[in-house]
Amino acid sequence: MNGAAMTDALSAESHFIDPAPFEPEAGAEGRAESASAWRLILRKFLRHRLAVASAVILLALYAIVPFVEQLAPYGQARRNGDFLYAPPQGVHLFHEGRFVGPFVYPYRAHLDLDTFRRDYRADTAAPQPLRFLCRGDGYAWLGLIPSDLHVVCPPENGTLFLLGTDKLGRDLFSRLIYGARISLTIGLVGVAISFALGLFFGGIAGYFGGIVDAGVQRLIEVVRSLPELPLWLALSAALPPNWSPLLIFFGITVILGLLDWPGLARAVRGKLLALREEDFVQAAELMGASPARVIGRHLIPNFMSHLIASATLSIPTMILGETALSFLGLGLRPPVTSWGVLLNEAQNLAAVQLYPWLLAPVLPVLVTVLAFNFLGDGLRDAADPYH
Amino acid sequence: MIAVILRRILTMAATLLVISALVFVIIKLPPGDYLTNQIMELRATGDASSVAKAELLIRQYGLDRPVWQQYLMWIGLMPGAAGFSGLLQGDWGWSFEYDKPVADVVGDALWLTLLINLTAVVFVHLVAIPAAIYSATHRNTFGDAVVTLLGYVGLAVPGFLLALILLFYANRWFGLSIGGLYDSALTNQPWTWEKIRSLLGHLIVPTLVIGLGGTAAMIRRMRANLLDELAKPYTVTARAKGLPPLKALLKYPFRMSLNPFVADIGNLLPHLVSGSVLVSLVLSLPTVGPLLLEALRSQDQFMAGFILMFVAALTLVGMLISDLTLVWLDPRIRMGLR
Numbered sequence: 001m002n003g004a005a006m007t008d009a010l011s012a013e014s015h016f017i018d019p020a021p022f023e024p025e026a027g028a029e030g031r032a033e034s035a036s037a038w039r040l041i042l043r044k045f046l047r048h049r050l051a052v053a054s055a056v057i058l059l060a061l062y063a064i065v066p067f068v069e070q071l072a073p074y075g076q077a078r079r080n081g082d083f084l085y086a087p088p089q090g091v092h093l094f095h096e097g098r099f100v101g102p103f104v105y106p107y108r109a110h111l112d113l114d115t116f117r118r119d120y121r122a123d124t125a126a127p128q129p130l131r132f133l134c135r136g137d138g139y140a141w142l143g144l145i146p147s148d149l150h151v152v153c154p155p156e157n158g159t160l161f162l163l164g165t166d167k168l169g170r171d172l173f174s175r176l177i178y179g180a181r182i183s184l185t186i187g188l189v190g191v192a193i194s195f196a197l198g199l200f201f202g203g204i205a206g207y208f209g210g211i212v213d214a215g216v217q218r219l220i221e222v223v224r225s226l227p228e229l230p231l232w233l234a235l236s237a238a239l240p241p242n243w244s245p246l247l248i249f250f251g252i253t254v255i256l257g258l259l260d261w262p263g264l265a266r267a268v269r270g271k272l273l274a275l276r277e278e279d280f281v282q283a284a285e286l287m288g289a290s291p292a293r294v295i296g297r298h299l300i301p302n303f304m305s306h307l308i309a310s311a312t313l314s315i316p317t318m319i320l321g322e323t324a325l326s327f328l329g330l331g332l333r334p335p336v337t338s339w340g341v342l343l344n345e346a347q348n349l350a351a352v353q354l355y356p357w358l359l360a361p362v363l364p365v366l367v368t369v370l371a372f373n374f375l376g377d378g379l380r381d382a383a384d385p386y387h
Numbered sequence: 388m389i390a391v392i393l394r395r396i397l398t399m400a401a402t403l404l405v406i407s408a409l410v411f412v413i414i415k416l417p418p419g420d421y422l423t424n425q426i427m428e429l430r431a432t433g434d435a436s437s438v439a440k441a442e443l444l445i446r447q448y449g450l451d452r453p454v455w456q457q458y459l460m461w462i463g464l465m466p467g468a469a470g471f472s473g474l475l476q477g478d479w480g481w482s483f484e485y486d487k488p489v490a491d492v493v494g495d496a497l498w499l500t501l502l503i504n505l506t507a508v509v510f511v512h513l514v515a516i517p518a519a520i521y522s523a524t525h526r527n528t529f530g531d532a533v534v535t536l537l538g539y540v541g542l543a544v545p546g547f548l549l550a551l552i553l554l555f556y557a558n559r560w561f562g563l564s565i566g567g568l569y570d571s572a573l574t575n576q577p578w579t580w581e582k583i584r585s586l587l588g589h590l591i592v593p594t595l596v597i598g599l600g601g602t603a604a605m606i607r608r609m610r611a612n613l614l615d616e617l618a619k620p621y622t623v624t625a626r627a628k629g630l631p632p633l634k635a636l637l638k639y640p641f642r643m644s645l646n647p648f649v650a651d652i653g654n655l656l657p658h659l660v661s662g663s664v665l666v667s668l669v670l671s672l673p674t675v676g677p678l679l680l681e682a683l684r685s686q687d688q689f690m691a692g693f694i695l696m697f698v699a700a701l702t703l704v705g706m707l708i709s710d711l712t713l714v715w716l717d718p719r720i721r722m723g724l725r
Binding site: 218221222224225226227228229230231233234235237238240316320323324327328330343346347349352353359362365366369370373 | 653
């Protein structure tokens with residue numbers, strides 16, 4: 001510190017009052033008391049490292065959803081008849097100590113006549129480099145735009161089975177990516193349905209009270225006391241078998257959402273009962289606001305953060321629910337590919353013993369469910385920034 | 388206390404009634420029913436005597452009447468062909484697929500379902516309570532992290548897959564035989580010591596799988612509760628005045644943290660029952676799970692309806708017990724202060 005600054009500081013101190021004109025707004029920015037609630041929530045959330053990491057992972061996963069066709073090396077239904085139950089193929093960078101870029105060793109298949117199993121051996125003499133941004137199996141992007149562009153393709157006259165193939169010789173990795181689109185959206189759509197129902201029932205119960213409240217409460221109790229899975233089973237058995245796969249998909253989503261709302265409705269009701277007594281609600285009512293406006297404009301924004309947190313926590317239930325239903329053969333059916341459908345094909349002990357790579361779809365399920373759980377926990381902690 | 392019990396039982400009966408209506412609507416949702424499907428099939432093959440028999444069954448169970456009448460007959464509030472004979476009278480209906488009364492088909496499966504769920508509840512508590520106490524008292528240590536991690540994994544792994552994998556390794560490493568609830572050689576034997584031992588051995592994997600998901604949630608909640616209590620002044624006082632650490636933990640804070648825990652059984656039970664249905668399907672346990680799936684697929688309506696009612700009643704009775712335990716455990720509720 002130099003002498004001039006020292007005297008400045010001293011003189012300022014001797015006056016006790018800053019000679020500069022006072023501006024109440026200046027300096028307030030960034031201070032906790034004046035930041036908006038959403039900003040506070042964001043700040044608190046960012047401190048939760050696990051939750052932030054989960055959010056990044058989930059964003060990455062959901063970024064895949066629109067570009068499934070380009071990212072998968074093979075088409076969804078492409079069968080490689082010569083490579084049934086082929087084990088995963090490793091991608092290498094160095095051939096005999098020399099850098100060649102990403103390549104695979106081709107598989108030589110031969111039938112073991114003692115066990116009647118196909119045996120695959122990598123031919124390490126002939127590396128086949130992968131192709132990037134290349135033409136491969138044709139597809140209609142999002143069902144609309146025909147194209148055949150892929151980010152990565154198998155080598156010319158070669159194969160690229162990152163996670164092996166199934167009993168029909170379909171590439172598991174490609175199917176896994178296609179499955180992500182269905183499995184990840186089913187959670188979101190299901191939660192949207194349950195969110196709407198929860199808001200509606202919780203909203204009318206908490207706002208009107210009395211008989212409406214009692215009725216909704218009983219309804220919540222009934223739905224909550226039912227074991228989910230048997231009901232899911234019963235409801236999905238009721239879906240007409242002649243529906244198209246897309247309709248079945250929506251049917252399953254609705255079924256998952258139909259049984260999940262009571263938790264949300266309860267949270268909404270509890271919060272509403274507390275908020276209803278606040279002065280600002282009374283003021284709005286006195287000014288002639290309609291119930292819909294009071295609920296929608298004044299009450300809901302006050303506990304939206306809580307709702308989003310609880311909704312996030314119920315997405316994994318939906319994803320697991322879809323997986324379980326499809327696994328039992330009552331959910332989505334082929335040709336629709338979801339992680340549950342893929343696991344359904346790994347449903348026997350032979351898969352665990354002989355073809356363990358068929359169990360790979362459990363990994364994305366695990367990662368997604370865990371990430372949603374951590375994210376939900378982080379959001380819940382951050383939802384109330386004033387505590 | 389008796390008034391409380393009575394009131395609870397009455398609410399439960401009302402809830403069951405609503406559930407029965409719901410269940411009936413659901414099993415009636417798919418168009419057609421087992422018998423009409425069968426009759427069409429029989430007509431096609433021209434088997435006249437079987438058609439007559441099926442039509443007799445239709446009349447006997449009133450399947451040609453309006454749905455609301457069918458419902459009332461099913462629960463036993465309206466006389467059918469055989470007078471008042473429904474769930475209320477203890478007649479669980481007829482399984483068209485097996486051509487036997489539902490009671491004969493489900494038989495042992497009911498008890499085994501009950502047994503599996505009971506073991507799962509006991510398992511969850513035996514594991515969750517000590518684990519939660521450990522991780523709350525050893526907060527932010529390596530052990531706490533391990534417990535939390537295991538809990539999360541238990542939450543995230545789909546139960547059916549875990550069942551499959553555990554089954555495989557239990558067989559490979561410990562020689563537990565695959566599937567079923569006891570050795571297939573013992574299926575039609577009377578209950579002997581050997582059969583019970585075989586049953587216990589076979590229960591290990593299902594209990595682990597069914598219980599794991601619930602255990603994770605329980606540990607997290609119990610740990611949070613206990614941490615709240617441990618931070619309160621009375622715990623500090625108890626320690627300061629020299630109460631032995633174990634007593635200062637178990638007698639007061641632990642007991643306090645137990646209340647929300649017991650109340651939570653209500654949330655846990657539907658979960659466990661769901662899990663047991665799923666796991667039974669994968670492990671082919673002779674519980675109501677596989678029967679339910681089969682009945683739903685073939686539209687064997689009374690069978691499906693009865694099993695759905697059974698699992699719902701199972702959870703409701705469990706919740707009743709948890710409520711009553713709470714009343715007994717918590718003086719504030721007992722005295723009517725809350």
